[in-house]
Amino acid sequence: MTEKTRLITPRLPRGFEDRTPGEIAAVGAMIDKIKAVYERYGFDPVETPLFEYTETLGKFLPDTDRPNAGVFSLQDDDEQWMSLRYDLTAPLARYFAENFESLPKPYRSYRQGYVFRNEKPGPGRFRQFMQFDADTVGAGGPEADAEMCMMMADVMDALGLAGKYVVRVNNRKVLDGAMEAIGLADDPDRRLVVMRAIDKLDRLGPDGVKLLLGAGRKDESGDFTKGAGLDSKQAEFILGVLFSSVAAEENVNRIGGPEGAQPLRPNASFPINDYISKVGPAFPEGLGExxxxKSLFFAAGYNPDRIKIDPSVVRGLEYYTGPVFEIELTFKVQNEKGQDVVFGSVGGGGRYDGLVSRFRREPVPATGFSIGVSRLANALKLTGNLGATEPSGPVVVLVMDKDQTASYQAMVSELRNAGIRAEMFLGNTKNFGKQVAYADKRNSPIVVIEGSQERDSGILQIKDLIAGKQAASAISDNAEWKAARPGQFEIKREDLVSAVQKLLSEQ
Known part of the structure; x- marks a missing residue:
């Protein structure tokens, strides 16, 4: 076979997925419910492009000649690097800074769209996926962060997940104080590795995280991930802060702020060592926030079964500067090994006071969160709350006589002008059965039939495919089915639109 005649194998790239009409409709219904909650809180929509200049996306990217680790990048015609956005937050920071003078402060917005990660794909882990974000830019203080957490809880309730989720909240300043104690205050690269290691706690457990805090970890495929290079005492201290019996949650419950903060008590697995005396001032400041x-959650009626303080939440991106939060679904599912596991996180966010300030000299506080749309849709499917079935197809006008296509097209136009979704069959018209099979495959509710006898009599045959399927299930004999013609009836030609409208309303 020559190069010219060689057929290309149709292949979907790894880490990407196609979406069917049913999936699109289901996600659309879910997004409408999320949007309604966002707008109830006073947020307005804004849209940013898929590409940004690479420098706009910031420190998430490695410093290389071709910044393609973690993101997808290219050079434009004037040799400037551009990258597909890896989230919706960095583009928002650019948008706010660029339109600073005309936007209200605080600026409350929501955004929906695809983001891209040039990472190793795996089960449930895609290189292209949809996010739905909400952010408040220009509001400092934990009140704005608390509102985000409450809105996350309300979104879960609106989607029918009440009692099946918890919003977990922590503060990066607590971990910042702990990392200062072990000497990482001025080592941003290793700090980021530490945070990303802790962010994998729900997936790898404490032993896996301890490996990533140390020399590194080899996964089941044999791939090795380099660790933060902490020694054993440093790693145990970080884990001790996370797992201590008097970590952030108990301190906040007991004392209500940093003034009476109790020292962390030892934990059997990860004891708090001498580093506790060296924690920086960010530690008690984070507890105070x-x-x-917590007092705002309590005042608004959000109990710990919906929103709770959890010291293991850190989030993986470097730009967070204060409170961080995640939505975790608490019901169990089976993983690829058939084991029962908690479904886990479907979204999260936090405060990022330094991100907009990369573009402007004055400090600009900001906070927000992002929902992973595809992952959340999968969760709703598992719980029976996805809320949309396969969308109904168009009414199909069958072509019984090829030389009468103008007449059939006139019927289609009448239906469309009445606001009814309709189409004329455009395939091979020689086989009546294949035309009906096409309508079935299109999930069509109705087909319209006009042969020469019907045309001469001024009538049409209307076939109710939904009723036909239901009736056919009770008929076992093919001849009996043909004789009964279930779901099929006759109308006058001039009654086409009204008859179809009536049948659709009944369906």
Missing amino acids: LSRM
Whole structure:
């Protein structure tokens, strides 16, 4: 076979997925419910492009000649690097800074769209996926962060997940104080590795995280991930802060702020060592902010079964500077090994006071969160709350006589002008059965039939495919089915639109 005649194998790239009409409709219904909650809180929509200049996306990217680790990048015609956005937050920071003078402060917006990660794909892990974000830019203080957490809880309730989720809240300043104690205050690269290691706690467990805090970890495929290079005492201290019996949650519950903060007590697996005396001032400051948020949750009626303080939440991106939060679905599902596991996180976010300030000299506080749309849709499917079935197809006008296509097209136009979704069959018209099979495959509710006898008599045959399927299930004999013609009836030609409208309303 020559190169010219060689057929190309149709292949979907790894880490990407196609979406069917049913999936699109289901996600659309879910997004409408999320949008309604966002707008109830006073947020307005804004849209940013898929590409941004690479420098706009910031520190998430490695410093290389071709910044393609973690993102997809290319050079434009004037040799400037552009990258597909990896989230919706960095583009928002650019948009706000660029339109600073004309936007209200605080600026409350929501955004929906695809983001791209040039990472190793796996089960449930895609290189292209949809996010739905909400952010408040220009509001400092934990009150704005608390509102985000409450809105996340309300979104879950609106989607029918009440009692099946918890919003987990922590503060990066607590971990910042702990990392200062072990000497990482001025080592941003290793700090980021530490945070990303802790962010994998729900997936790898404490032993896996301890490996990533140390020299590194080899996964089941044999791939090795380099660790943060902490020694054993440093790693145990970080894990001790996370797992101590008097970590952030108990401190906040007991004392309501940093003034009476109790020292962390030892934990059997990860004891708090001498580093506790070296924690920086960010540590009690973070606890104080958590305390204020907790009082707001309590005042608004959000109990710990919906929103709770959890010291293991850190989030993986470097730009967070204060409170961080995640929505975790608490019901169990089976993983690819058949094991029962908690479904886990479907979204999260936090405060990022330094991101907009990359574009402007004055400090600009900001906070927000992002929902993973595809992952959340999968969760709703598992719980029976996805809320949309395969969308109904168009009414199909069958072509019984090829030389009468103008007449059939006139019927289609009448239906469309009445606001009814309709089409004329455009395939091979020689086989009546294949035309009906096509309508079935299109999930069509109705087909319209006009042969020469019907045309001469001024009538049409209307076939109710939904009723036909239901009736056919009770008929076992093919001849009996043909004789009964279930779901089929006769109308006058001039009654086409009204008859179809009536039948659709009944269906």
